[in-house]
Amino acid sequence: MTASLLSQLSQIVGQAFKTVGLDTSYGMVVPSQRRELGQFQCNGALAAAKQAKRNPREIATEVLTELEKTGLFSELTLAGPGFINIRLMDDFLVGHISDLAEDSYFGCRSRHMPMKVILDYGGPNVAKAMHVGHLRATIIGESLRRLREFMGDTAISDVHFGDWGLPMGLLIREIERRQPDLPYFDAGFSGPYPDNSPVTVEELQEIYPAASARSKDDPAFLESARKATFELQKGRAGYLALWQHMRDVSIAETRTDFDLLGAHFTEWKGEADTNDHIPQMMDRLAKEGYSEVSEGAVVINVAEESDKKEMPPLILEKSDGAVMYGTTDLATIEMRREEHDPNAILYIVDARQSLHFEQVFRAARKCNSIGSDCRLEHIGFGTVNGKDGKPLKTRDGGVVRLRSLIEDAIGEARKVIAETGMSERFDTAELDDISTKVGIAAIKYADLSNQRMSNYVFDLERFTKFEGRTGPYQMYAAVRIKSMLRKAAEQNLTEGRLLATHDAERNLMLAIAALPEAITAAAEKNAPNILCDHVYNLSQEFNSFYHECPVLGEANLDIRASRLCLCGITLRQMEKVLYILGIDVPDRM
RNA sequence: GGCCCCGUAGCUCAGCUGGAUAGAGCAAUUGACUUCUAAUCAAUAGGUCGCACGUUCGAGUCGUGCCGGGGUCGCCA
Structure with missing residues (x-):
């Protein structure tokens, strides 16, 4: 496996620092900020000078002398207070890119220790259509999952369905209010319950807001919903049967959205899956003294002496006996440990839930629900706003459905595509395919290229x-x-040995070589926007190359073959990174 | 009020562990299509990095304090 270009260069320059009696870490090389002065730069002489109390230019001069001996650089200059500017010999650069071409991961796996990561994202709820709020969770989560797989990690993705809280009780009561004769509400009914759901997903999407509204001005209704929630959680057969129907139709509905967005889940679990585990967890926490009763509820105190901020306890069991999402989250952690023993669990959830996750994570540590070697991390993100700067709403102030958002984007794409006159060239089916891909790509790139928290x-x-x-x-x-490659194939042109004959080629190669750092940084910070930057640079360098360097029409056969090869590797990397971002590339557009 | 996030060009945003002249895109201005797809490329212009101190040879970046915007703070998820 090939080490990244930057790490190779850093090692070489680090060696030069060592030779002149300084630490190798000063040899860190970064892409040049000023391309006209060099391809790369090393600022280590300045830091070293501070440490060694010496003149930085003096140190840099000594390092330069060492570097010149290697014969790897075509240009080495000292500038300003002690910057070292570097340009590579073409052979070195070309050799490196040729090595990368052999590696389907472009050197990104070379220093990565594979780990097992659980990603928790998506988070749809029973009865509620997916809406704007799910857009970022799904897009970012899926991108991080693909990133993990690309790096060689085992990535487990769990949709973590919201199917077990008070909303279930509200739904049960509202349906009972409307259709009291259904067998689900008859405690004496001995079954079997009907195979078909008494409610469609469309009906549910109307029933839930109605129930939610009713609970706000009818305390008795809310109370009965609480009781229903409790009874459901205790396993009342009729409620369970009705719940199962609601869950099934809701899941089927969300699958359509996830498919459109290309989200892939290895697990379709939910809060309810923790129900069998919760009693034993509650017993253990009580027995080991982690939980206590406070104001009628069972809680875990997660405040710490050193806290500057207020830290409310995590409520495991409400005074009415029902459990909350903190309870199911904690139980889920324990179950994930038992089933997968992961190195990390990442929660891609709205940043507004940061307090909740801090409570849950603290509780998990305190109660030994998970080993200290497992990272727990809340990957928060900001809201999607309208042009007024406030969270996106429909014209009448309602929730924007995810589906309509996607459909709008595809529609918009279709419109622009029509304007380009593409309709002349392609048939309807292909136009549909291109519109869909373009619309989805537009949304995803726009979302992912923003910094997560903004x-x-x-x-x-x-x-x-x-x-x-x-x-x-x-x-x-x-x-x-x-x-271009299609045309080349038609003309039976083949790729050949890579050459560097033009700066546009060199710049494109440098862009290709920069992937490992982008991947590492994106994974460390869980920041897909870094990959967006990378692929944008790659596209830009390619487009420049495309304008300045003819490929198919190049008269020199060696250069033509080399350029074809460069195009091939560019495309392979571009498609890989776009795949991580969840963007599909059509064959034509 | 406590805590968290954000504040960079007219607009939308990048800016890696503190380094040279703070970068892109849109919008504006100017050039390049008998040419491998012009959904492109090349160039010009645009800035008190919210404000003030501090640390440093050096601060958009680190620290403290303010200002402005958003979020959140015990039985919803």
């Missing part, structure tokens, strides 16, 4: 402009390569 403005017109920093721009670059 809120962003959802502006379809801007996302689908197809100019500049958008998903479609990247797709377009990839499609151009595909088209």
Whole structure:
């Protein structure tokens, strides 16, 4: 496996520092901020000077002398207070890219210790249509899952269905209020219950808001819903049967959304799956003295002496006997430990739930629900806002459904595609396919390219402009390569040994070589926007290359074969990174 | 009020462990299509990095304090 270009260079420069009596860590090399001065730079002489109390330029000069001996660099200069600017010999660069071409992971796995990671994202709820709030969780979560797989980790993704709290009681009572004759509410009914759901998912989506509203101005109704929730959790047969129906139709509905967004889950578990585990967990926590009764509820005190902020206890059992999502979250951690023994559990959930997760994580540590070697991390994200800067709403103030968001994007894409005159070239089926891919890519790239924690403005017109920093721009670059390679194949042209004959080629190679650092940084910070930056640079360098360097029409056969090879590796990397971002590239557009 | 997140070009946003002249995209201006897809490329212009102190040879980046926006703070998820 090939080490990344930067790590190789850092090692070489580090060795030079060592030779002149300084620590190798000063040899860290980064891409140059000023391309006209070099391809890479090392600022270590400044830091070393501080430490050794010496003149930085003096140190840099000594290092330069060592580096010149290697014969790997075509240009080495000392600039400013002690910056070392570096340009590589073409052979070195070309050799490195040739090595990468042999590695389907472009050197990204070379220093990574594979681990087992559980990603918890998506988080749809029974009866509620998926809405804007689920967009980021799904897009970011899926991207992080693909990133993990790319790095060689075992990635387990769990949709963690919201199917066990008070909303279930509200639904049961509201349905009973409307259809009291259904057998589910008759405690004496001995079954069997009907095979078909008494409610459709569309009905549920109307019933839930109605029930929720009713609970707010009818305390008796709320009370009865609490009781129903409790009874459901205790296993009342009729309620369970009705719940199962509601859950089934809701899951079926969410699958459509997840399919559209390309989200893949290895597990379709939910809060309810913890129900059998909860009693023994509660027993243990009580017996070992972790939980206590406070104001009629069973809680775990998670405040610590050193806390500057207020830290409310985690409530495991409400005074009415029902459990809460903190309870199921804690139980889920224990069950995941037993089933998977993961190295990390990542929760891709709205940043507003950070307090909740801090409570749960503290409780899990305190109660030894999970080993200290397992990372627990809340990967929060900001809200999706409208043009007014406030969370996105429909015109009449309602919740924006995820489906309509996606459909709007595809519609917008279709419109722009029609304007380009593409309808002349492709048939309806292909146009549909391209519109879908473009629309989804527009949404995803716009979402992922923002820093996770920031809120962003959802502006379809801007996302689908197809100019500049958008998903479609990247797709377009990839499609151009595909088209060229197709033509090359038709003409029986073949790839050949890589050469560097033009700066546009060198710059493209440098962009390709930068992937490992982008992958590492993206994984460390759980930040897909770093990959968006990378693929954007790659597309830009390719487009420059495309304009300046003819490929198929190149007269020199060695250069032509080399350029074909470079196009091939560019496309392979582009498609891989776009795949991690969840973006599919059509063959033509 | 406590705590968390955000504040960078007219707009939308990047900025890695503190380094040279703070970067992209959109919008504006100018050039490049008989040419491998112009959904592209090349160039110009645009800035008191919210404010003030502090640490440092050096701060958008680190520390403290303010200001502005958003979020959150015990039986919803």
